[in-house]
Amino acid sequence: MGNERSDAPMSPEEFVEPALMISGLCFSYPDTPNVLEDVNLKVMPGERVGLIGPNGAGKTTLFLQICGLLEPSAGQIVVLGKPVKNRDFRPEVGLVFQNPDDQLFCPSVRDDVAFGLQNMGLSKDEVEARVTEALSTVGCLELAERPVHHLSEGEKRMVSIADVLAMWPRLVMYDEPSANLDIRSRRRLIRLLQASKETMLIAAHDLELVLEVCNRVVLIDKGQIIVDGNPREIMGDDRLMENHGQEKPHSLVPHSHKSNNRPTCADSDSPGVIKPQARGSNPGPSPNG
Ligand SMILES: Nc1ncnc2c1ncn2[C@@H]1O[C@H](COP(=O)(O)OP(=O)(O)OP(=O)(O)O)[C@@H](O)[C@H]1O
Numbered sequence: 001m002g003n004e005r006s007d008a009p010m011s012p013e014e015f016v017e018p019a020l021m022i023s024g025l026c027f028s029y030p031d032t033p034n035v036l037e038d039v040n041l042k043v044m045p046g047e048r049v050g051l052i053g054p055n056g057a058g059k060t061t062l063f064l065q066i067c068g069l070l071e072p073s074a075g076q077i078v079v080l081g082k083p084v085k086n087r088d089f090r091p092e093v094g095l096v097f098q099n100p101d102d103q104l105f106c107p108s109v110r111d112d113v114a115f116g117l118q119n120m121g122l123s124k125d126e127v128e129a130r131v132t133e134a135l136s137t138v139g140c141l142e143l144a145e146r147p148v149h150h151l152s153e154g155e156k157r158m159v160s161i162a163d164v165l166a167m168w169p170r171l172v173m174y175d176e177p178s179a180n181l182d183i184r185s186r187r188r189l190i191r192l193l194q195a196s197k198e199t200m201l202i203a204a205h206d207l208e209l210v211l212e213v214c215n216r217v218v219l220i221d222k223g224q225i226i227v228d229g230n231p232r233e234i235m236g237d238d239r240l241m242e243n244h245g246q247e248k249p250h251s252l253v254p255h256s257h258k259s260n261n262r263p264t265c266a267d268s269d270s271p272g273v274i275k276p277q278a279r280g281s282n283p284g285p286s287p288n289g
């Protein structure tokens with residue numbers, strides 16, 4: 001009777017294939033053992049998962065396995081229904097590298113963004129249209145003819161993101177995407193991530209970005225998943241965060257009007273506070289200077 005159908009309603013997750021399924025993943029570098037230990041992770045389409053954890057926790061290593069650049073020592077990774085194979089070119093899976101110099105290598109920005117598209121076998125017109133679209137999205141269209149090695153670090157970051165987005169990926173991994181970005185570019189990035197429909201994993205020490213963008217957080221330390229769940233609950237837990245080299249993001253710390261216990265104008269009767277002078281009591285500069 002094994003083929004009998006259950007009358008119980010299926011949960012939505014049973015209809016939908018996970019975007020990412022990692023089971024029993026272990027990995028060691030030749031000279032660094034147990035960098036990842038029994039990692040299990042299921043990510044559904046459209047989820048935005050923040051991957052947080054201290055330096056050396058294994059975040060980048062995990063990304064390199066998911067996109068097939070490093071082969072697991074044990075375990076299995078299935079992305080968008082297909083097992084990951086070593087060095088398989090899969091344009092539907094994108095990685096924005098932590099170090100843009102590992103990603104950008106063509107003579108010009110335009111060539112770099114076009115490279116993956118040409119490998120996909122797209123027509124010249126389609127390649128041009130996608131390059132223009134991706135560079136406009138990240139605000140770097142005016143850099144198109146520049147040599148990549150002349151770009152500033154923040155410009156390189158945004159061009160690396162264009163490289164990946166041009167391929168219209170369905171799963172994107174961003175490794176420290178806000179590193180080196182100025183306030184304006186960081187805000188552009190956050191808006192872009194918030195508006196994106198693809199599934200994403202974002203490894204970041206910029207916890208405020210994770211709070212603004214992600215609906216789920218995975219805390220990883222010493223190659224193991226410590227906790228997986230709601231970003232505000234996890235990042236708001238002082239002890240958990242401190243135990244793993246993190247700090248509660250500033251925006252989750254309750255604020256009173258008295259920041260840093262410094263007296264405000266409302267406290268102006270406190271000792272040591274210089275009261276603003278009553279209107280009209282300050283003679284101001286004389287008309288003669
Ligand atoms: N090519 C390599 N050969 C040997 N060990 C490596 C190599 N790359 C990384 N490691 C080691 O693997 C561990 C995990 O490194 P990984 O770069 O994945 O950490 P991370 O969580 O991304 O850290 P960060 O926050 O600093 O980017 C570290 O102990 C690191 O020293």
Ligand SMILES: [Mg+2]
Pocket residue numbers: 059060061098175203
């Ligand atoms: Mg890293």
